[in-house]
Amino acid sequence: MLLAFISDIHGNLEALEAVMNDIKERKVDKIYCLGDLVGYGPNPEEVVRKLIGIPTIAGNYDDGVGYSKSSCGCQYNPGRETEVGDISLNWTIENTSEEIKAHLRSLKHRMEFELEGVKFLLVHGSPLNELLEYVTPQTNQERLLKITENVKADVIINGHTHLPMAKFVNGKLILNAGSVGRPKDKDPRSCYLLLNVEKGVVSYEFIRVPYDVKTTCEKMALYGLPAELAVVLALGSSYNMGKVDSGKQFFVV
Numbered sequence: 001m002l003l004a005f006i007s008d009i010h011g012n013l014e015a016l017e018a019v020m021n022d023i024k025e026r027k028v029d030k031i032y033c034l035g036d037l038v039g040y041g042p043n044p045e046e047v048v049r050k051l052i053g054i055p056t057i058a059g060n061y062d063d064g065v066g067y068s069k070s071s072c073g074c075q076y077n078p079g080r081e082t083e084v085g086d087i088s089l090n091w092t093i094e095n096t097s098e099e100i101k102a103h104l105r106s107l108k109h110r111m112e113f114e115l116e117g118v119k120f121l122l123v124h125g126s127p128l129n130e131l132l133e134y135v136t137p138q139t140n141q142e143r144l145l146k147i148t149e150n151v152k153a154d155v156i157i158n159g160h161t162h163l164p165m166a167k168f169v170n171g172k173l174i175l176n177a178g179s180v181g182r183p184k185d186k187d188p189r190s191c192y193l194l195l196n197v198e199k200g201v202v203s204y205e206f207i208r209v210p211y212d213v214k215t216t217c218e219k220m221a222l223y224g225l226p227a228e229l230a231v232v233l234a235l236g237s238s239y240n241m242g243k244v245d246s247g248k249q250f251f252v253v
């Protein structure tokens with residue numbers, strides 16, 4: 001059984017289409033989506049419509065847009081980064097229909113299933129804070145033990161950081177699917193997770209797919225979205241958008 005896990009599409013239709021074509025060619029049996037369908041990118045409405053019918057959990061941005069919140073809960077640096085984040089959230093709220101917002105509100109915050117005796121748990125962030133916690137390569141062992149201690153699943157699959165990751169903690173495999181529409185690991189190509197379960201044995205691979213970044217960036221310019229959002233797509237990485245008062249860098253996802 002071949003499964004594909006996609007996450008953090010963030011309104012990037014070109015990236016989503018490229019990934020869906022790649023998935024189709026690989027004859028995947030089932031696709032799951034780990035949230036953050038909207039935000040930052042120029043095609044939130046179209047991305048959500050394209051994913052209807054695919055088992056999907058909510059990300060923090062889906063929650064923020066679905067409920068028209070004033071914050072997506074992201075850890076922005078003070079200054080321009082916060083400004084860009086606010087513009088992005090407000091633009092996305094203004095450019096999604098009530099029908100799409102209702103769909104985003106209907107998404108569950110976690111999903112569990114079992115395949116050939118292997119138990120899976122899907123969350124956008126972490127099992128303890130489903131929408132907001134960043135589980136990164138830097139997350140310390142103590143915290144990793146804490147977030148996995150009451151998890152019954154063998155495999156935890158998440159997103160939110162935009163950084164593909166595999167870690168084995170507490171007898172459980174944690175896999176981060178990376179980001180389809182806004183990668184942050186210095187590789188601008190879309191990323192998704194391909195996972196095979198055969199006779200109860202799990203194997204996985206991170207797939208990178210090039211897409212038409214220029215078209216997405218042109219749309220952002222056309223719609224008046226901040227140029228900083230396009231730069232992140234072109235770099236495949238966040239960057240210092242201005243003075244950081246605290247001197248501390250956060251993940252901007």
Ligand SMILES: [Fe+2]
Pocket residue numbers: 008010036059061160161162253
């Ligand atoms: Fe995200």
